[in-house]
Each structure stands twice: as C-alpha cells, then as structure tokens.
Amino acid sequence: xxxxxxxxxxxxxxxxxxxxxxxxxxxxxxxxxxxxxxxxxxxxxxxxxxxxxxxxxxxxxxxxxxxxxxxxxxxxxxxxxxxxxxxxxxxxxxxxxxxxxxxxxxxxx
Amino acid sequence: xxxxxxxxxxxxxxxxxxxxxxxxxxxxxxxxxxxxxxxxxxxxxxxxxxxxxxxxxxxxxxxxxxxxxxxxxxxxxxxxxxxxxxxxxxxxxxxxxxxxxxxxxxxxxxxxxxx
Numbered sequence: 001x002x003x004x005x006x007x008x009x010x011x012x013x014x015x016x017x018x019x020x021x022x023x024x025x026x027x028x029x030x031x032x033x034x035x036x037x038x039x040x041x042x043x044x045x046x047x048x049x050x051x052x053x054x055x056x057x058x059x060x061x062x063x064x065x066x067x068x069x070x071x072x073x074x075x076x077x078x079x080x081x082x083x084x085x086x087x088x089x090x091x092x093x094x095x096x097x098x099x100x101x102x103x104x105x106x107x108x109x
Numbered sequence: 110x111x112x113x114x115x116x117x118x119x120x121x122x123x124x125x126x127x128x129x130x131x132x133x134x135x136x137x138x139x140x141x142x143x144x145x146x147x148x149x150x151x152x153x154x155x156x157x158x159x160x161x162x163x164x165x166x167x168x169x170x171x172x173x174x175x176x177x178x179x180x181x182x183x184x185x186x187x188x189x190x191x192x193x194x195x196x197x198x199x200x201x202x203x204x205x206x207x208x209x210x211x212x213x214x215x216x217x218x219x220x221x222x223x224x
Contacts, residue, residue, distance in 0.1 A: 032210050034212060041218075042217050042218070043113075043199050043201075043215035043216050043217045043218050044152070044199070044215045045215070046212045046213070046214055046215075049210075049212055091210075096154040096157075096167060096168065097152065097213060098151065098152075099151040099152045100151060101151070
C-alpha cells in the first residue's frame, strides 16, 4: 500500500470549509484513497473513499488530482463536532487499513 | 441502526486471567476484523474473518484467539492476559469479502487494562 503524507495539525474557523490535504505520490493504479476520522476515545469513523473520480456524500467531498498523486478532503461547513484526527489511507484490495498519524483538525468557534 | 457493537467498553484484568471481547454487527457484512490501538502505533490488525467460518491471522496475532460464531458475531479471546496486551481494541466489519475495496466500519472500542 502506498505511503501517505498529511500535515500534523490544522485549524479551521467554525462555519468555514475545512480542506485537508494528503500526498500519496507512490499510489498505484488499483489503490483506493480512503478518509477516516477519529474523535477522541471513539472508534475510527469512515468518511469517504474513491479511486480516481471526485466523490461527494452527506459528510464530505473528496477531490483527487488527475495524476492521483494527491487528494483533498473537504468538509464544507465545519462545526465544533468536526474536531478530530483525520486519516488519509491508500489501500488496494486487502484486509488491513494502516492508520498513520493523521491530521489533527481543530475547529475554532 | 447500531452498526458495530462491542462489549464490554472497559475491563481491568490481572495478569494470567482470561477474557473474551465480544463484537456484533447488524449490517449483514461478510468480513469482520479485530484491531488494537496503542499510543503512537496506529491501529494494528490482530485477526480477521473474510466470511463466516473462516479466520486468518493479521499483523499481531500472538496471544489471541478468535471465533466467528455466525455472520453477525466475531469474538476475540485472551487466554492468559499479559500487561503488553493493555490496549484499546476495535472491531470492524465490511461488506466485501477477502481483498474487497469496501470500507471498514468500526465499533467504539474496548479499553482493556492488564495489571
């Protein structure tokens, strides 16, 4: 599975869009990009995943660059409850998700 | 809609005691997983079950056993608990079978302390 690089921490004002970047320059053609978040003391929460097309669901949007070497998770209107550690994971078919250190997002009132 | 339910939420054991962690999912998923999370280590896969009746070792299986009781339930057993097994244990499930790209959905964890 390809390695991912994320900034260790970010701040976002409440009500604004939070844009969380992820670099995965060694991604291969059959690897998907997944985003999870973990709010303190809870289990990881699935947010969204995609292969090469941009994806949107009720929680967020995932923008994957054309060369697939990076992606951005967008939370359109951040709330205080979005404060969490966000993990970007690149994985092909297989059984283990490798969670790195992620980005600690703090939403500021 | 409960999703993945883990019991108990907290447990303290003495070294050498045995314990079974329970996990159940109500999403009709085929695959189920057990992870442990330690500070600074991320999540590490202990065992997984790609379908009812099958189980396979993950990255850190030593000291653990599992049982896929039916499609809904996947239990993790510590036969003789050791302080190194102090951790937060997460159960997860996914719709797909082995090698699937379907996302995994996690429970809220069992916090286990071994004294």
